[in-house]
Amino acid sequence: MYKCPGCNSEISLDDVNVSTDIALCRACGQTNSFAEMNETAGLPDFNELKQPKHIRIEPDFSDGKSLVCKKMSPIALFLIPFTAVWSGMSMWGIYGTQFMKGEFNLTMSLFGLPFLFGTVVLVSVCLFSLFGKRVVTMGNGRGLVFVGVGPLGWKRRFLYTKNLKVSVDYSAMRQNNRPVKCIYIKGGSKELKLGWGMKDELLEYIAAFIRYEADKA
Numbered sequence: 001m002y003k004c005p006g007c008n009s010e011i012s013l014d015d016v017n018v019s020t021d022i023a024l025c026r027a028c029g030q031t032n033s034f035a036e037m038n039e040t041a042g043l044p045d046f047n048e049l050k051q052p053k054h055i056r057i058e059p060d061f062s063d064g065k066s067l068v069c070k071k072m073s074p075i076a077l078f079l080i081p082f083t084a085v086w087s088g089m090s091m092w093g094i095y096g097t098q099f100m101k102g103e104f105n106l107t108m109s110l111f112g113l114p115f116l117f118g119t120v121v122l123v124s125v126c127l128f129s130l131f132g133k134r135v136v137t138m139g140n141g142r143g144l145v146f147v148g149v150g151p152l153g154w155k156r157r158f159l160y161t162k163n164l165k166v167s168v169d170y171s172a173m174r175q176n177n178r179p180v181k182c183i184y185i186k187g188g189s190k191e192l193k194l195g196w197g198m199k200d201e202l203l204e205y206i207a208a209f210i211r212y213e214a215d216k217a
């Protein structure tokens with residue numbers, strides 16, 4: 001939720017334009033810099049938050065902590081049948097038939113490469129939507145963000161001190177013409193973003209966890 005710095009009224013998302021950095025307050029008519037409002041938007045106190053059911057926190061990095069978030073994505077319901085049909089038909093039609101006949105067809109095989117690539121991407125997204133996890137590990141001034149399936153995925157390290165900036169902000173990405181929120185971690189010159197498409201409740205909880213752990217440094 002965003003509040004007008006002038007009169008403290010709530011500013012509706014419809015009155016925010018991220019690309020021009022303008023947030024209009026309907027109550028007093030003041031235009032504000034959206035970026036500056038974001039900097040000041042506070043996070044809830046971690047100790048007062050209820051742990052969401054898709055999240056668990058465990059000890060890690062000897063005396064540090066890991067937050068693990070595992071949640072099946074609703075896109076799996078649509079994506080898995082789609083992948084089965086699309087990939088199944090194209091892979092069978094292009095490579096399966098060659099295999100059955102026992103003869104290799106170069107032209108057809110080359111033609112099929114984009115379908116093969118598409119299949120690899122689709123299957124990876126399906127696996128992530130089913131078994132994917134996001135992990136944030138923090139301890140002794142070292143942090144690690146992991147997004148992936150099992151040991152495979154995207155990994156980013158960061159260093160932190162008490163001054164680590166953590167916020168839940170709107171990103172440049174849009175979904176249904178609305179800006180999508182994600183978590184920003186700014187440690188020194190480095191900026192990390194994570195959590196696109198996650199629910200606000202989860203984003204806030206994870207951001208509050210990072211803030212809380214950084215304060216121990």
Ligand SMILES: [Zn+2]
Binds near residue numbers: 026030
């Ligand atoms: Zn106002």
